[in-house]
Amino acid sequence: MGESFIDETREKFRTDLVFRVEDVPMRCDPPAEELEQTLHGLMQLNGYIIKSLEEIAGRGANAVTYRAGKKFGHEVAKYFEKKDNVEDALRELSYILHGQYTFEPWKPSDRDEYIVEENGSTFIYLVFHDCIVRQSCRRIGQEQGGPLCQTLCGYVVGAVEEITGKRGKLEIIHTGPNACLKKLILK
Amino acid sequence: MVGPAVAITPFHGNPSGEMRMIEIRVDEEACNGCGLCVKDCPMGVFELRGSVSSPVHPENCMGCLSCHEICPAQALEHRGVVPCRRMYVSMKVCRMLNRVI
Numbered sequence: 001m002g003e004s005f006i007d008e009t010r011e012k013f014r015t016d017l018v019f020r021v022e023d024v025p026m027r028c029d030p031p032a033e034e035l036e037q038t039l040h041g042l043m044q045l046n047g048y049i050i051k052s053l054e055e056i057a058g059r060g061a062n063a064v065t066y067r068a069g070k071k072f073g074h075e076v077a078k079y080f081e082k083k084d085n086v087e088d089a090l091r092e093l094s095y096i097l098h099g100q101y102t103f104e105p106w107k108p109s110d111r112d113e114y115i116v117e118e119n120g121s122t123f124i125y126l127v128f129h130d131c132i133v134r135q136s137c138r139r140i141g142q143e144q145g146g147p148l149c150q151t152l153c154g155y156v157v158g159a160v161e162e163i164t165g166k167r168g169k170l171e172i173i174h175t176g177p178n179a180c181l182k183k184l185i186l187k
Numbered sequence: 188m189v190g191p192a193v194a195i196t197p198f199h200g201n202p203s204g205e206m207r208m209i210e211i212r213v214d215e216e217a218c219n220g221c222g223l224c225v226k227d228c229p230m231g232v233f234e235l236r237g238s239v240s241s242p243v244h245p246e247n248c249m250g251c252l253s254c255h256e257i258c259p260a261q262a263l264e265h266r267g268v269v270p271c272r273r274m275y276v277s278m279k280v281c282r283m284l285n286r287v288i
Contacts, residue, residue: 039274102271108230109246127249129271139275174229176251178271181229 040139043132047140050148061147069151073158082163086115086122086186089163096159101152102130106181123185125173128152131180144175153182160184209250210266211242217262224254224263 003011054061076096083089094103105114106127115124128134133152137144153170160168166186173181211232220238230247233240233254240262242248250268 036278040277043275106249109244127251129250129269131271132274135272135275139277174251174253176253177256178252178268179250181249181251 043136043139047136047142047148050146050151051140051142054147062150065147066150066154069154069156070158070161071154072151073155073160074162075158077159077162080159080163082165084164086124086164089160090124090126092163093156093159097156100130100132101128103128121185121187123183126182126184128180128182129178134175134177134180138177144180145172149175149180156182156184160186209245209248209268211245211248212264212266213240213242214260214262214264215239217260219260219262221259223257223259227253227257 050061050065053064057064073096077092080092080096083092090105097103103126106125107114115122131152133148134144136142137146137148142148149172153172156170157168160166164186168187169185171183171185173183218239220235220240222235222240224240225233225235228248230244230249232242232244232248234243235241236243248265250265252265252268255263255265
């Protein structure tokens, strides 16, 4: 007869490792290829939290997630250089979002400029390619453009506001399985 | 053309900073002219010509692939699209499906 589950598990978690307080981890452990289950677990948990929030709070869920994203954006971006120029600010933003979201400026073919100044505000279209929010939505089969997407909107707005010192807004123009189009407005 | 090299310099999202043109092909034999791609595309890339969809403004395509996903005939092919990472794909499910297929 095999070992009991308790004995088996206790054996698995027994090591002779000495963990000293001065040990500083120099890498993210375990390596990326072993992270699939952890990542998917997080994606699902995150997705279901937002789904439940939407069920309970209705449209108020968007405000909550947007606010959460915005706080996160402000928090992260406060350690980055402040920029007045929109293009420089976008470059800083790309550093902030690196590894989580990738984006590129976009314009329709009939426009000459990417950055447009109109009625005292400035706007630019951004195409988001890699996006952990989209990945999470697709992992649990949730529609895009909902409260989970508002976390990204808040995150970008918070970061841009922190960098430029201007008030920002990010409108979702279109969501797709491979990329999403958003309009960043600065006032 | 999408993204001509004007004042904007490359970001992480577009490391090469090169001009990008997405080529779209419609399999005219497969297309059933349902018009879903015409309705779904926010950039007006497609138009129905006769009873077949035609990419009349491919220069406006941003590569979101909504049309690709919505096409019931799987008649569309996009070349030059930046593929996003697909971290949501569960290898456990894929392995199971592969066994069945």
